[in-house]
Amino acid sequence: EAGVTQFPSHSVIEKGQTVTLRCDPISGHDNLYWYRRVMGKEIKFLLHFVKESKQDESGMPNNRFLAERTGGTYSTLKVQPAELEDSGVYFCASSQDPSGRFETQYFGPGTRLLVL
Amino acid sequence: GDSVTQMEGPVTLSEEAFLTINCTYTATGYPSLFWYVQYPGEGLQLLLKATKADDKGSNKGFEATYRKETTSFHLEKGSVQVSDSAVYFCALRGAGKLIFGQGTTLQVKP
Numbered sequence: 001e002a003g004v005t006q007f008p009s010h011s012v013i014e015k016g017q018t019v020t021l022r023c024d025p026i027s028g029h030d031n032l033y034w035y036r037r038v039m040g041k042e043i044k045f046l047l048h049f050v051k052e053s054k055q056d057e058s059g060m061p062n063n064r065f066l067a068e069r070t071g072g073t074y075s076t077l078k079v080q081p082a083e084l085e086d087s088g089v090y091f092c093a094s095s096q097d098p099s100g101r102f103e104t105q106y107f108g109p110g111t112r113l114l115v116l
Numbered sequence: 117g118d119s120v121t122q123m124e125g126p127v128t129l130s131e132e133a134f135l136t137i138n139c140t141y142t143a144t145g146y147p148s149l150f151w152y153v154q155y156p157g158e159g160l161q162l163l164l165k166a167t168k169a170d171d172k173g174s175n176k177g178f179e180a181t182y183r184k185e186t187t188s189f190h191l192e193k194g195s196v197q198v199s200d201s202a203v204y205f206c207a208l209r210g211a212g213k214l215i216f217g218q219g220t221t222l223q224v225k226p
Binding site: 003004006031033035037040041042043044045048055056059091093103104105106107108109110 | 152157158160165205211212215218
């Protein structure tokens with residue numbers, strides 16, 4: 001079974017440009033999460049999809065960030081326009097069912113974003 | 117709000133040394149607790165978890181016990197190997213999302 005995949009693995013862009021990150025969850029997983037680790041600090045939650053619906057987007061830093069999950073399969077996270085403080089590692093995770101306490105989230109390898 | 121605090125790194129040990137990485141949490145209710153590990157060049161992997169007080173999670177020689185009285189979930193291994201070099205993250209599950217500590221880098225030298 002394929003794991004969570006993310007593309008690209010690395011991205012270097014200039015301030016003001018746009019970048020789109022993609023996440024493909026494990027097949028059959030309705031729940032998809034985005035997290036971010038900035039400057040070696042803690043990994044922080046960004047948002048949670050259940051199928052194509054945004055269940056919780058309380059962690060989205062500002063309106064420069066737009067996440068979509070059309071059709072409830074893969075998800076994209078767009079940053080427009082990118083700022084220096086957006087640099088970091090963006091992780092995607094998926095899980096089958098968040099309703100129970102024993103749900104395990106499976107993470108992808110992350111996308112390393114550097115904004116110059 | 118809920119939070120997780122880990123001991124700061126980096127931690128450098130010789131092979132076969134004993135490892136402890138401290139983790140304490142603040143949460144309402146009784147969250148599930150996790151340790152994730154990120155090996156160089158790879159994504160986050162679940163190392164172990166515990167879902168209620170006094171539960172012990174274990175995997176690959178690592179152990180952690182859910183201590184409600186001290187709100188702790190310290191990670192231990194009796195004899196580390198070079199291949200254990202990685203970044204270790206303590207986390208709790210609150211309202212669906214995971215809340216992580218800042219991560220502890222472990223370097224094991226031969």
